[in-house]
Amino acid sequence: MNRELYGKLIFELSHKGRKGYKLPNTGVKASMEGVPAELLRSTSPALPEVDELTVVRHYTNMSNNNFGVDTGFYPLGSCTMKYNPKINEEIATDPRLASLHPDQPTYTTQGALELYHTLELYLSEIGGMAEFTLNPYAGAHGELTGLMVIRAYHEQNGDSKRTKVIVPDSAHGTNPASAAVAGLTIVEVKSRPDGTVDVDDLRPLLDDTVAAVMMTNPNTLGIFERNIPEIASLVHDAGALLYYDGANLNPMVGVARPGDMGFDVMHINLHKTFSTPHGGGGPGAGPVGVRKGLEHLLPNPRVVMNEDGTYGIEYSDESLGQISGTLGNFAVCARALSYILSLGRNGLKWVGPLATLNANYIKESLKDKYLLPIDGVCKHEFVFDGLKDKSTGVTTLNVAKRLLDFGFHAPTIYFPLLFHESLMIEPTETESLETIDEFISVMSRIADESIADPDMVKDAPHNTPISHPDDTEAALHPVVSYFELSAQ
Amino acid sequence: MLHRYFPHTEEDISVMLQKCGLSDMKDLYSDVPEQLLLGCDYDLPDEWSEKEVRDFFKRLGDKNRNLTCFAGNGYYDHYSPAVISAILSRSEFLTAYTPYQPEISQGTLQYIFEYQSMMTQLTGLDVSNASMYDGATATAEAMMMTIASVRKRNKVLVSATIAPQVLNVMKTYAHYHGVELELIKEKDGVTDKSDFEEKICKGDVAGVVVAIPNRYGILEDYAGWADMIHRNKALLVMNCVASALGAVKSPGEWGADIAVGDAQSLGMPLNYGGPYLGFMCATKALMRKIPGRIVGATKDKDGKRSFVLTLQAREQHIRREKATSNICSNQGLMALYVTIYMSLLGTDGLKEVNELSCAGAHYLAEALVNTGKVALKYSDKPYLNEFVVVTSFSVDELISKGVEAGILCGVKLSENEMLIAVTEMRTREEMDQLVGLVSKM
Numbered sequence: 041m042n043r044e045l046y047g048k049l050i051f052e053l054s055h056k057g058r059k060g061y062k063l064p065n066t067g068v069k070a071s072m073e074g075v076p077a078e079l080l081r082s083t084s085p086a087l088p089e090v091d092e093l094t095v096v097r098h099y100t101n102m103s104n105n106n107f108g109v110d111t112g113f114y115p116l117g118s119c120t121m122k123y124n125p126k127i128n129e130e131i132a133t134d135p136r137l138a139s140l141h142p143d144q145p146t147y148t149t150q151g152a153l154e155l156y157h158t159l160e161l162y163l164s165e166i167g168g169m170a171e172f173t174l175n176p177y178a179g180a181h182g183e184l185t186g187l188m189v190i191r192a193y194h195e196q197n198g199d200s201k202r203t204k205v206i207v208p209d210s211a212h213g214t215n216p217a218s219a220a221v222a223g224l225t226i227v228e229v230k231s232r233p234d235g236t237v238d239v240d241d242l243r244p245l246l247d248d249t250v251a252a253v254m255m256t257n258p259n260t261l262g263i264f265e266r267n268i269p270e271i272a273s274l275v276h277d278a279g280a281l282l283y284y285d286g287a288n289l290n291p292m293v294g295v296a297r298p299g300d301m302g303f304d305v306m307h308i309n310l311h312k313t314f315s316t317p318h319g320g321g322g323p324g325a326g327p328v329g330v331r332k333g334l335e336h337l338l339p340n341p342r343v344v345m346n347e348d349g350t351y352g353i354e355y356s357d358e359s360l361g362q363i364s365g366t367l368g369n370f371a372v373c374a375r376a377l378s379y380i381l382s383l384g385r386n387g388l389k390w391v392g393p394l395a396t397l398n399a400n401y402i403k404e405s406l407k408d409k410y411l412l413p414i415d416g417v418c419k420h421e422f423v424f425d426g427l428k429d430k431s432t433g434v435t436t437l438n439v440a441k442r443l444l445d446f447g448f449h450a451p452t453i454y455f456p457l458l459f460h461e462s463l464m465i466e467p468t469e470t471e472s473l474e475t476i477d478e479f480i481s482v483m484s485r486i487a488d489e490s491i492a493d494p495d496m497v498k499d500a501p502h503n504t505p506i507s508h509p510d511d512t513e514a515a516l517h518p519v520v521s522y523f524e525l526s527a528q
Numbered sequence: 529m530l531h532r533y534f535p536h537t538e539e540d541i542s543v544m545l546q547k548c549g550l551s552d553m554k555d556l557y558s559d560v561p562e563q564l565l566l567g568c569d570y571d572l573p574d575e576w577s578e579k580e581v582r583d584f585f586k587r588l589g590d591k592n593r594n595l596t597c598f599a600g601n602g603y604y605d606h607y608s609p610a611v612i613s614a615i616l617s618r619s620e621f622l623t624a625y626t627p628y629q630p631e632i633s634q635g636t637l638q639y640i641f642e643y644q645s646m647m648t649q650l651t652g653l654d655v656s657n658a659s660m661y662d663g664a665t666a667t668a669e670a671m672m673m674t675i676a677s678v679r680k681r682n683k684v685l686v687s688a689t690i691a692p693q694v695l696n697v698m699k700t701y702a703h704y705h706g707v708e709l710e711l712i713k714e715k716d717g718v719t720d721k722s723d724f725e726e727k728i729c730k731g732d733v734a735g736v737v738v739a740i741p742n743r744y745g746i747l748e749d750y751a752g753w754a755d756m757i758h759r760n761k762a763l764l765v766m767n768c769v770a771s772a773l774g775a776v777k778s779p780g781e782w783g784a785d786i787a788v789g790d791a792q793s794l795g796m797p798l799n800y801g802g803p804y805l806g807f808m809c810a811t812k813a814l815m816r817k818i819p820g821r822i823v824g825a826t827k828d829k830d831g832k833r834s835f836v837l838t839l840q841a842r843e844q845h846i847r848r849e850k851a852t853s854n855i856c857s858n859q860g861l862m863a864l865y866v867t868i869y870m871s872l873l874g875t876d877g878l879k880e881v882n883e884l885s886c887a888g889a890h891y892l893a894e895a896l897v898n899t900g901k902v903a904l905k906y907s908d909k910p911y912l913n914e915f916v917v918v919t920s921f922s923v924d925e926l927i928s929k930g931v932e933a934g935i936l937c938g939v940k941l942s943e944n945e946m947l948i949a950v951t952e953m954r955t956r957e958e959m960d961q962l963v964g965l966v967s968k969m
Contacts, residue, residue, distance in 0.1 A: 181665070269561060
């Protein structure tokens with residue numbers, strides 16, 4: 041690696057007169073003729089001028105400063121960082137799929153529509169729902185869409201006073217934010233010490249102003265909400281709908297279905313449960329499923345199967361409206377379908393159980409050295425409240441940073457908010473016993489180091505491309521482009 | 529082994545269960561009420577080998593038609609350098625999560641910083657976020673951002689000349705978020721200026737949204753708009769096709785406060801609708817109102833330059849119920865895509881893309897008109913690389929003749945109107961082929 045030269049910003053590698061492209065010869069002379077000068081730029085954008093190899097070295101060097109699932113174990117709680125199979129990449133980049141224009145006549149995209157329709161059917165089977173839309177571009181986008189379905193449902197019933205959504209205090213921060221964007225007000229319901237919803241606290245909140253209750257099951261502490269049948273009937277008796285946040289669907293795959301639990305609307309994160317790569321933050325996909333009776337509310341446009349077995353695209357007036365410019369992140373959906381077919385029903389039935397086994401094995405192996413606030417069998421993830429020995433002053437942040445030195449990604453930290461030192465671990469089903477044992481031994485070693493040499497742990501990481509960056513300064517005096525940086 | 533993606537042997541499972549004090553895999557779910565357990569396999573196909581998966585998708589692929597593309601409508605068939613897919617397939621980028629641990633995520637953070645820098649150049653504005661889902665949702669977010677930024681106002685004006693899918697998404701978000709969205713009328717293919725003036729002067733508007741180029745490919749003249757909007761204490765939002773900004777007057781030059789749009793046009797594959805890339809840039813004054821992630825530069829403990837997610841107090845997962853946006857990701861890999869694209873093409877390349885597309889479109893428009901079978905609908909309006917023709921024949925018929933010849937002739941607007949786009953990918957020969965089809969209609 042040559043971090044010195046190629047690790048600079050691409051703008052700093054720019055050299056006037058260099059170029060990294062050659063455009064096709066179209067046979068027509070390049071010109072802006074026909075566009076009046078006052079509609080053209082008066083100053084050129086200052087983009088870099090670099091040759092092709094410099095671009096390749098620059099970004100290849102940058103990739104060396106990154107960590108992905110292919111690099112090593114990524115026990116990030118609630119993120120389901122499972123293996124992203126290579127065949128899925130090959131499928132998604134096949135030009136027979138990748139070069140289709142979204143406005144092509146549907147008789148020229150029957151294969152693409154069949155792909156969409158097949159995935160919708162399979163997700164409906166796995167979710168226990170009547171129908172799915174693949175339009176939402178991300179998990180948060182799916183949540184927003186799901187809440188719009190719920191609002192549209194009450195609107196069509198003329199039930200305009202239902203403006204509240206009940207969210208447990210252990211919920212992902214996205215839940216209340218999605219509710220706010222959907223124009224709903226949030227009522228928090230306190231959870232019991234194990235993070236599960238207290239039915240007695242919930243009951244009095246359920247009146248005729250409640251549009252929905254949003255739940256994550258298992259919840260963010262990895263605990264299954266065993267009262268879910270009772271909760272579902274309370275919610276339905278009150279005339280509200282029950283929303284399933286699919287962030288934690290993975291442990292349920294092959295085991296139980298949200299539809300059977302009484303959920304009316306749900307979203308799935310294809311980039312979590314269905315193995316599509318996270319791409320450093322996106323693109324993902326957040327398909328939304330609904331129970332029977334709500335299908336007509338799903339967003340436009342819809343992929344439909346015609347009576348003759350061909351596929352089409354429809355817009356309906358009954359729908360909640362359009363939430364995406366297109367039918368969704370098609371290439372992400374292609375990967376998810378490839379994953380489902382690769383596993384098949386006999387593979388899928390092991391996804392949840394093995395993910396759950398891995399999580400419990402880690403929990404049991406480390407609970408002597410890390411504080412386990414909730415004992416008992418967890419699902420795919422669990423939370424430690426930091427180190428057991430609190431006398432050393434070593435925090436969850438320190439442990440997380442020290443893990444990086446050993447080639448592991450850190451768990452999710454300081455979430456959920458129910459504990460001060462949350463350390464949330466989710467191993468997924470694709471990790472081997474050897475990997476997990478090594479992780480356990482490193483975690484154990486860090487606990488020992490925290491007693492023997494706490495300052496060394498507090499000073500971590502020591503072996504990473506950069507040491508701890510000053511984020512306070514970054515927020516206090518934001519420098520958010522190269523041009524601000526170079527003006528300093 | 530249960531599956532090639534699961535490393536567990538029977539022995540592993542029994543060792544692990546023992547550690548957990550359990551005797552059977554079923555014990556892991558003893559807390560799930562019996563009646564909720566699935567009790568059987570899903571009604572899905574059995575496990576397939578890679579060969580079977582490949583064959584299945586090949587069969588699907590063969591049911592599609594790959595056509596020479598004259599369709600646009602916001603999504604364009606531009607040239608994509610081979611370097612991009614090679615770099616994007618590097619799994620250090622592909623399989624990374626959100627860069628929450630900056631010490632081992634400098635790759636992602638640095639390219640986002642570069643992306644932001646390039647987008648500020650393209651839009652002529654000060655600050656860019658780390659990207660959003662697509663152009664339509666980014667525009668809806670900008671609409672909500674104007675409401676959150678301008679006190680006590682709840683109305684947003686949007687030109688009827690914005691792309692229909694963008695307008696539809698704005699309408700949906702407006703309806704549920706409680707924004708009063710009002711259309712500015714269209715007149716001869718452009719935004720009706722007198723209708724705009726009348727509506728902005730009422731003093732109750734938070735934002736005005738217009739398009740570059742508009743839904744018909746027309747480049748509208750927005751001279752004086754920003755001043756009038758700012759005099760009325762509202763914000764100007766411009767929805768742009770990113771690639772066009774390599775040549776046409778930028779939102780910054782027009783005096784816009786916010787620029788949004790789709791960056792698919794920066795060499796990204798059409799992918800039948802996604803993933804694409806929404807972008808959003810704004811003036812420094814609005815920096816703390818921008819939704820989504822932002823990467824900032826700082827120094828590490830050893831004084832080395834480094835990059836971090838910054839200004840996170842703005843973000844939804846921190847603001848929870850006070851959030852004015854719920855986006856909590858970006859299109860990471862797609863941002864890398866356009867960053868590499870812009871690195872390779874640079875200022876001159878992007879300009880040349882526009883010149884070739886513009887020249888091609890004007891060549892094609894003239895040749896089509898010369899057949900006597902079509903007329904330009906807005907012949908007195910300037911356009912970049914896309915235009916509307918009025919046909920003397922059924923558009924559906926032309927489209928189906930085109931498909932037979934391997935050509936996607938354009939996007940149907942009505943029975944006798946069609947939107948046609950040209951990029952640097954279209955050769956004169958291909959355009960002449962399209963002209964030949966039209967002349968035989």
